[in-house]
Amino acid sequence: xxxxxxxxxxxxxxxxxxxxxxxxxxxxxxxxxxxxxxxxxxxxxxxxxxxxxxxxxxxxxxxxxxxxxxxxxxxxxxxxxxxxxxxxxxxxxxxxxxxxxxxxxxxxxxxxxxxxxxxxxxxxxxxxxxxxxxxxxxxxxxxxxxxxxxxxxxxxxxxxxxxxxxxxxxxxxxxxxxxxxxxxxxxxxxxxxxxxxxxxxxxxxxxxxxxxxxxxxxxxxxxxxxxxxxxxxxxxxxxxxxxxxxxxxxxxxxxxxxxxxxxxxxxxxxxxxxxxxxxxxxxxxx
Amino acid sequence: xxxxxxxxxxxxxxxxxxxxxxxxxxxxxxxxxxxxxxxxxxxxxxxxxxxxxxxxxxxxxxxxxxxxxxxxxxxxxxxxxxxxxxxxxxxxxxxxxxxxxxxxxxxxxxxxxxxxxxxxxxxxxxxxxxxxxxxxxxxxxxxxxxxxxxxxxxxxxxxxxxxxxxxxxxxxxxxxxxxxxxxxxxxxxxxxxxxxxxxxxxxxxxxxxxxxxxxxxxxxxxxxxxxxxxxxxxxxxxxxxxxxxxxxxxxxxxxxxxxxxxxxxxxxxxxxxxxxxxxxxxxxxxx
Numbered sequence: 001x002x003x004x005x006x007x008x009x010x011x012x013x014x015x016x017x018x019x020x021x022x023x024x025x026x027x028x029x030x031x032x033x034x035x036x037x038x039x040x041x042x043x044x045x046x047x048x049x050x051x052x053x054x055x056x057x058x059x060x061x062x063x064x065x066x067x068x069x070x071x072x073x074x075x076x077x078x079x080x081x082x083x084x085x086x087x088x089x090x091x092x093x094x095x096x097x098x099x100x101x102x103x104x105x106x107x108x109x110x111x112x113x114x115x116x117x118x119x120x121x122x123x124x125x126x127x128x129x130x131x132x133x134x135x136x137x138x139x140x141x142x143x144x145x146x147x148x149x150x151x152x153x154x155x156x157x158x159x160x161x162x163x164x165x166x167x168x169x170x171x172x173x174x175x176x177x178x179x180x181x182x183x184x185x186x187x188x189x190x191x192x193x194x195x196x197x198x199x200x201x202x203x204x205x206x207x208x209x210x211x212x213x214x215x216x217x218x219x220x221x222x223x224x225x226x227x228x229x230x231x232x233x234x235x236x237x238x239x240x241x242x243x244x245x246x247x248x249x250x251x252x253x254x255x256x257x258x259x260x261x262x263x264x265x266x267x268x269x270x271x272x273x274x275x276x277x278x279x280x281x282x283x284x285x286x
Numbered sequence: 287x288x289x290x291x292x293x294x295x296x297x298x299x300x301x302x303x304x305x306x307x308x309x310x311x312x313x314x315x316x317x318x319x320x321x322x323x324x325x326x327x328x329x330x331x332x333x334x335x336x337x338x339x340x341x342x343x344x345x346x347x348x349x350x351x352x353x354x355x356x357x358x359x360x361x362x363x364x365x366x367x368x369x370x371x372x373x374x375x376x377x378x379x380x381x382x383x384x385x386x387x388x389x390x391x392x393x394x395x396x397x398x399x400x401x402x403x404x405x406x407x408x409x410x411x412x413x414x415x416x417x418x419x420x421x422x423x424x425x426x427x428x429x430x431x432x433x434x435x436x437x438x439x440x441x442x443x444x445x446x447x448x449x450x451x452x453x454x455x456x457x458x459x460x461x462x463x464x465x466x467x468x469x470x471x472x473x474x475x476x477x478x479x480x481x482x483x484x485x486x487x488x489x490x491x492x493x494x495x496x497x498x499x500x501x502x503x504x505x506x507x508x509x510x511x512x513x514x515x516x517x518x519x520x521x522x523x524x525x526x527x528x529x530x531x532x533x534x535x536x537x538x539x540x541x542x543x544x545x546x547x548x549x550x551x552x553x554x555x556x557x558x559x560x561x562x563x564x565x566x567x568x569x570x571x572x573x
Contacts, residue, residue, distance in 0.1 A: 122453040133447065
């Protein structure tokens with residue numbers, strides 16, 4: 001009895017040891033000139049093909065639009081790219097490195113950050129702390145739990161550096177005045193901006209914006225277009241955005257892809273794609 | 287004068303409840319689950335202390351904390367992590383299962399007979415007053431632990447990440463926070479607090495059984511709900527309040543048989559008046 005027990009225990013320990021010592025497989029890489037490249041990306045829920053055969057190729061410093069009628073699968077594509085869902089078909093590469101199968105936080109560390117269709121800030125934290133949550137996982141602000149607990153010099157150094165960087169980011173978005181307010185007390189337009197600031201704080205290479213102009217008035221929308229261009233220039237950023245406002249899309253995006261019922265209708269420059277007969281049919285019927 | 291002693295005793299007992307309640311409330315706030323096996327972590331701590339006490343008291347305390355942290359993390363990894371994202375009811379039943387498992391395991395290892403161990407630390411005498419040193423130590427330690435925990439949550443990166451995860455797990459993950467690690471840390475802190483609570487509760491009742499953690503566990507859960515579950519200051523206030531009420535009720539001969547009834551009635555009254563607990567936040571859905 002005791003012998004059997006120790007034997008089982010030994011087996012379990014061996015299994016754990018084997019799991020610990022196993023090195024992670026090197027991730028597949030490809031030669032790619034694009035920041036983001038998806039290869040017949042798709043996902044099936046049960047029998048429903050929510051998204052299939054999406055091939056995006058996004059160049060550096062591009063502002064790329066993803067549009068389509070409601071339920072076309074735009075947000076699902078974002079969820080695939082950020083690791084919320086695991087693709088059932090195809091794969092995707094960031095700068096030539098395959099990211100499929102990584103956890104959400106790992107994909108974020110690799111350089112994809114996003115905002116949400118319905119704002120998801122940390123409501124009961126101050127504005128500046130929201131941004132600091134985005135900042136704190138980067139290697140340059142590394143500080144171990146031990147150092148934090150015993151208030152070693154590095155703790156104060158990283159805290160100061162993070163606060164400084166957070167203030168810089170907030171200044172760009174005109175939120176510096178409100179930095180000590182709770183995030184839930186900001187007006188809607190500013191909450192949207194704070195979400196972008198928080199995503200940028202994670203130092204991404206690719207920024208995904210899910211309906212950034214939703215619920216904004218024309219002035220705020222125009223202001224947002226300038227902000228997104230500013231982000232591209234100042235942070236050397238590549239942006240992929242979902243939007244329903246076609247004026248916003250045609251005014252801002254270099255190229256777009258139109259989705260309908262989970263498949264790609266067409267892609268190309270904003271003017272070409274929006275004048276495509278299939279796109280007009282999908283939006284306003286025959 | 288008698289009232290002062292009752293108050294000190296109450297605060298000391300309340301400190302124990304508060305430490306346990308913190309474990310319930312932090313796990314609820316971050317993993318959104320009720321960990322009903324938390325009371326049995328106290329029992330694990332108690333037995334570890336009993337085992338190591340003949341060797342060295344300090345070693346016993348350290349061993350209890352370390353062992354409880356290990357048990358807490360193992361339980362989380364083996365029982366709760368595979369169920370993440372499944373229905374809350376499944377997790378709740380699993381927690382009750384873990385609780386039974388730990389109790390039965392203790393029964394196999396230590397037998398079902400209660401074990402007694404007298405530990406007398408003496409008493410502080412000021413004139414007429416006499417307060418046990420163990421009571422004072424409990425009170426001081428529990429306050430120190432609560433202050434330290436508050437500082438930890440407020441001023442460290444891990445603490446900030448914990449607040450972020452409790453606000454919105456999904457968004458925190460997409461901002462690069464390793465949610466699994468944060469949940470593990472939460473269980474570790476909760477279990478360490480449970481070990482300390484086990485030590486102080488043992489000093490108080492000096493008898494060890496396999497259901498040692500059940501009563502303080504359920505009282506602390508009540509305290510966490512009174513204070514507003516999910517709120518760290520709420521657990522502290524709720525714990526201290528419940529401890530003081532218990533000791534006052536016990537010191538009045540007419541009321542002492544009804545101590546538990548009084549405590550749970552207060553829970554019901556508070557929930558009727560303020561359903562989110564004393565310091566719980568109202569959640570209003572914005573449309």
